[in-house]
Amino acid sequence: MTPVEISRGEGPVVLGLPHTGTWLPGDIRTRLNDRGRGLEDTDWHIHDLYAGLLPGVTTVRASFHRYVIDANRDPSGQSLYPGQNTTGLVPLTDFDGKEIWDSPPDAGEIEARRAAFHAPYHAALMAELERVRARHGIAILYDCHSIRSQIPFLFDGTLPDFNIGTNNGTTCAPDIETAVQEICAASEGYSTVVNGRFKGGWTTRHYGRPETGIHAIQMELAQSTYLTAEHAPWSYDSAKAARLRAPLTRILQRLADMAPQLGGSA
Template structure:
């Protein structure tokens, strides 16, 4: 299994898909607890949800599961949310705070996983971002995520449907942020928030350098809006998904109109 799958396009948008993969090497799978082997914290079906939206996008997808190593975490192991419950480069607990490993992997094994899986994903993502930047003079990384809407270990209450992250507005041009915020705010039947519990993961924060023409924004979707249920077997609900895809397509089509030469209008 290759660590990463790349679909190349000529649009100024690159989709990042770090958490849709479900591949776990047999040697690692056997180390997981019975609960861990359900792979419950997958961003289920996100690649399917975005597939076919706004033609000619580039997509970079991690094929490995986040329990192997999390492609959206700082490779140094620094926490994304100091002082809050979260999961690390190789998570030791699931999103409910329950242990994932029969015996927690040691530092040397975590480094092996980083080199084998995390690094190739980001090498591919960096290469595609640079390629698209060279074509257009800028690039927009749209990082695609989803999560269960109720996880008390990570956040209080019910998560909004559409969670936009720009790390406080520093990872992209204000016009890009405004475009996404406005579309989400006007999406009938969906709630939204900017820089709430999810402000953008390491990917968004690392690659978002708007002064250099590298813009990054994260979208964390509540899975209730496109799954039949937020529990095993996490089946895709085509009817729910089609309604959500209308708004996701609207976002991507409008982001394609972004032009630094027009003062950042999107």
Template sequence: MKPVEVICGDVPIVLGLPHTGTHIPPAIFAQLNDIGQEKADTDWHIDRLYDGVLPNATTVRATFHRYVIDANRDPDGISLYPGQNTTQLVPLTDFDGRDIWQVPPSEHDMAQRCVDYHTTYHAALRAELDRVYQLHGMVILFDCHSIRSYIPYLFQGILPDFNIGTNDGTTCHPMMQHMVEQITMASDYTSVSNGRFKGGWTTRHYGQPNKGRHAIQLELAQSTYLTQENPPWTYDPTKADRLRNHLADILTTLTDIAPKLKGAS
């Protein structure tokens, strides 16, 4: 299986999907313990949720699971959230802090996976961002994520439905963040900007608004579109269709304001 799937579009938005993949090569899968083999920390069905929400959008999707290597972590292993519980470039625990390996990966394993998967994903993402930038003179990376709404190891209480991440406003033009906030606040979903999730390495790395490259991460609580947040992680079409209307509003609005962001920082 190819580590990355790319669909090329012609609108100024690129959708990044680094955590929807479920493929784990057999040799790596055999090294996981029973907890790891459940793949509980997947961004379940996010590719289905966003499919067709914005016609002609470019999508870059990792097919490999984040337990192989996390495409949204700094390849140098620097923590996104110093002093807080989080998972590493190659996770050693799940989101509940439980060990996931029978045979933990070696330093050599991690380095090889970085070359085979992490670098490959970001080469594809960078190529599409560059291509779309050439088309429009600017580009918006919209990084698509989801997570269980209740994970005491990672955060207190119940996570809001919409979690907008722009690394405290540094990865996109203020107008862009404001428009997304207006749409989410006008809905009957809960929302927060730059709360527990401020945007991962992808958002922080590619978000350079002074260069016409804007990035925003949206972390969705999985309760907004799954029947329940545990196995078998069933997609709920009724919940999802309601949510997709809001996602379409967000992405269409960003597409509409994109010309105004050209040359702006």
């Protein structure tokens, strides 16, 4: 199993998919407890939800599960949300704060996983962003995520449907944030927040350097928007998904259309 799957397109938009993989190496699977082997914190079916929405898009997808190592965490282990409950580079608990390991990895093993999984994913993502920027003068990274809408360990109440993250406006041009927010807000029946509980993970914060021509924005979707229910067996609801794919298509197409105005040459 390769740690990263790449589909190259010729457009200015790159989709990052760090949390849709479910592959666990056998030695790691056996060290998880029963709860951990349930893989509840997967971004279930997100690669299917976004498939085919934008012609010419590039996708970079981690094939390994986030319990192996989280491709959207700082490789140094520094917390993205100091003072708040979260999960780390190699999670020791799930999103409910429950232990997931019978035999947790030590520092040496975490470093080995970083080199074997985290680093190749980000090397591939950086290479694709550079390739796209070389072609268009700009690259727009749209990082695709989803999460259960109610997780008391992480946040109070019910999460909005669209959670847009730009690290408080620093990871992309203001026009990008505004365009995505406007499309979400105009989508009837859905709720929206910008830089709420989720402000963009390490991927968005690391690559989002508008001054270099690489813009990044994260979309965290409430799983209630496209799953039959937010629990096992995590079934994809085709009717819900079809409805949600309409505004997602508008978002991605708008980003692609904006690229020349943001300094690109396409």
